[in-house]
Amino acid sequence: MRRQFLTLFLTLIVLILIGGAVSIVSAASHSTPGGISEPTVKEAGYATGNRVDSSGIVTSSASPNGVVYLGSSDHNVYALDAMNGTKIWNFTTGDIVTSPTVANGLVYAGSWDNNVYALSANTGKLVWSYTTGGGVDSSPAVTTSYPIIGNGVVYVGSNDYNVYALNAKTGAKMWIYTTGSWVTSSPTVANGIVYVGSDDHNVYALNANTGKQVWSYTTGNWVESSPTVAKGIVYIGSDDHNVYALDAMNGTVIWNFTTGGIVTSPRSSTV
Secondary structure (H helix, E strand, O other), rough: HHHHEEEEEEEEEEEEOOEEEEEEEEEEEEEEOOOOOEEEEEEEEOOOOOOOOOOEEHHHOOOOOOEEEEEEOOOEEEEEEEEOOEEEEEOOOOEEEEEEOOOOOOOOOEOOEEEEEEEEOOOOOEEEEEOOOOOOOOOOEEEEEOOOOOOOOOEOOOOEEEEEEEOOOOOEEEEEEEOOOOOOOOEEEEOOEEEEEOOOOOOEEEEEEOOEEEEEEEOOOOOOOEEEEEOOOOEEEEOOOOOEEEEOOOOOOOEEEEEEOOOOOOOOOOO
């Protein structure tokens, strides 16, 4: 079960992904006769055709109620009304769909059918697709501040061992960086650097413009976890049971903490 909480206007939307069902709990305030504000809870749901491992993203731009975008193991990307769970559209890929990203009116999602898709956030129509050499477990990271091409850039990993930078508007390949194994980690971009893990045990920092390696750090096992960057520090987990804090500029270990099992935290989905 994965839960994502987001405040949308004055309404709290709770997405609960269980098996193939998406439950949407809306908690809104109302006033009692005594003037005390109490929550009113409503629940709606939408059943997909298979289990939902994707993290949902909620946006307020495509519908007055907000829209939930998510992928499913039934091979579909779904757009659901955030207040009542009604399906707005779905797009069918060739395999399991990972957690999507929404930016500039497009929904970007990877699929185990080897493709990265860009779909209209309003209609679900295909804008472009790019075929990699392996399944795409990684969730795309999208930036709009690329200094050379103003359309933005999509950064995503593939099980063909590569990290890709694609033009966000057209899907054209800008660069590829090859690691030593699957890239199921979802990239994070900060200060012109792409941070991502690989199943070759490494954490990589790549120049966002060129794809050239800035630094790498070797952990003791696969790095399926997705990095977070804050105040010059990269935080990331590894299947070696450790959480690492690395200097964002050079990859030096600041500290590590040993947990009781593998650390495969998913990307934090934000809009």
